[in-house]
Amino acid sequence: MEFLAQYVVALIVGICLAFGYIIKHSLNFIPNKYIPLIMGITGVILNVWLNDWTFNPGILLGGMASGLASTGAFEMIRNITEKR
Numbered sequence: 001m002e003f004l005a006q007y008v009v010a011l012i013v014g015i016c017l018a019f020g021y022i023i024k025h026s027l028n029f030i031p032n033k034y035i036p037l038i039m040g041i042t043g044v045i046l047n048v049w050l051n052d053w054t055f056n057p058g059i060l061l062g063g064m065a066s067g068l069a070s071t072g073a074f075e076m077i078r079n080i081t082e083k084r
Contacts, residue, residue, distance in 0.1 A: 007062040008069050012046045016070035024074075036071045043067020 016039045023030055023038065030038070040063075047063030048055055 004061075004065045007058070007065045009047060009050070009062055009066045011050070012043050012063065012066035013070045013073060015046060016043050016067045017073055020070055020074055036068055039067035039070050040064045041067070043070070 019042060020035055020039050023035055024032065043066040044060055044063030047059050047066065051059050
């Protein structure tokens, strides 16, 4: 898992975290099980956009890792705040 850390883009994690929060709390017709899929796809699209619309396996992995990291960050924040 450590090798994935080099592919995570903080800007994409932040955008996906906010977008995922909006989906979870505002769009009740989307089941929670699809949010990681949506964040993975969103992360890839954002990473391609940030890299001037070029696409290669590193950009794909970076986008997916960043989008999925946002779901993990959301769960971590939720767990920390629920314990208080």
